Amino acid sequence: MFILSGSIPKDFFGGIWFIIQNNYPLYLEGVKYTLMISIAGTTLGLFLALLITIFRIQESDSRDNFGTRAYKRISVIMSASYVEFFRGTPMMVQAAIFFYGFAMIGIRIPILIAGIIIVTLNTAAYLTEVLRAGINSIDKGQMEAARSIGLTRGQSFRYIIFPQAIKNMVPAIGNELVVNIKDTAVLSVIGVSELFYMGKSIAGTYYRYTEAFVTVAIIYLILVLITTRILTLIVKWINIPNKTTFPTSQSNPLAVN
Amino acid sequence: MEIIRVNNLHKSFDDVEVLTDINLTIESGSVTTIIGPSGSGKSTLLRCLNQLDNVTSGTILYNDEDITSNQTNLNELRSKIGMVFQSFNLFNNLTVLDNCIIGQEKVLHRSKHKSIDNALNFLKQVGMYDFRDRKVTTLSGGQKQRVAIARTLSMNPDIILFDEPTSSLDPEMVNDVLEVMKNIISKDYTFIVVTHEMEFARDVSDRVIFMETGRIVNDGTPNEIWNINSSERLKRFLNI
């Protein structure tokens, strides 16, 4: 698969240096997939979350007829179940079910696409909760005033509530991207050649697991640090008070501040 | 000509009745103030009139149409019955001017140009023209309430409901807002004002309604309320 030049030094740092020198194209390939999947997955997940949130926040009022009421009720139950399922099960398990499930019924999904879909579905579940919390944090008077001049509920969300909520949510969305950069590692279970997968195969080549994985850890750390710096700049740029960070309750949230 | 007629209105939240058998007619172009102790149901009555709250039983006729019916287009109705809130509720993501044009564009489907003209006109009238491009979050309470009044006027409503428009203002700003309100009183609008500003109520009202525990207890001209048929209870409330 790749060419070995000379033999690997025995000591730890020498080993790391050797591994980097001889394998950086593989690591870069891994980084490419990791970034591609996490950026695409977070972006698509945000759009999917917007859609799911529309169903999630339906509310019956006493004027609704039976059909409308049933439709709203079902919307809420379905969207809430979606969120519960994806937040309540490990992404690694979801990836395995998704990938092997489709394989079982004879549909081959390209591995990269499968990875992006899994991250998208997962992100959508988390961001739906973020969106909902963001919407709920807007003072009720905003909606009342919007309705009092005759805007529909949909218009009120679109023009008044949502623009205010999304500003508060930017840090949480950024945080989700950071989480995804790290969590794409679990996609190695279905063979996506992202960073961790590359690390594993390099480790196996030399039987120097610690050195290979320390290298992987350093690369993740660099990716995350760069991403959080960029996010901080974005947050500053749109001038958001730091207080408005939402916890995503996902593993190890690296707060953007 | 009567513009509003309320018949046997009852309103409960869960099992607690907060409005009991309200009967009321409002003349077009008149100024009605509603007074009464805290919790007597004043806000709830106002909110039933523009259907922000729905009634438990009874009817509300607006120009002879029962607006508690499912057939009513509430958005169209609310564009004609404006409301000014105690806590202003300006749209925080919009500028002063945009607060006054969004409803015109999205609800009344007026052109941008016409909406701006109309809004600027009313902003002038409330003395907020110079602030038209400001973010509303940078305004003082009194300024916010004046913008809120302009936002409501910009919809060219028939009726304007005021729910304690000066209650969350610093004392020195109360008079500013009351002056603006006095200024816009005309036969073009029907005013229904919930207020604790007794002097204002007495000066500007055609009619004063005193509510207690969800009922209308007294209903008359300011002269009748203050001088003629006041009960002991009403006298105590009015401090006379």
Ligand SMILES: Nc1ncnc2c1ncn2[C@@H]1O[C@H](COP(=O)(O)OP(=O)(O)OP(=O)(O)O)[C@@H](O)[C@H]1O
């Ligand atoms: N959404 C609600 N759910 C339950 N109870 C409510 C609700 N809104 C109002 N109430 C109750 O209804 C009663 C009347 O309230 P309302 O706000 O109409 O009184 P008010 O006369 O406007 O009082 P204030 O002068 O304090 O504004 C109160 O007992 C209040 O607690």
Ligand SMILES: [Mg+2]
């Ligand atoms: Mg009140």
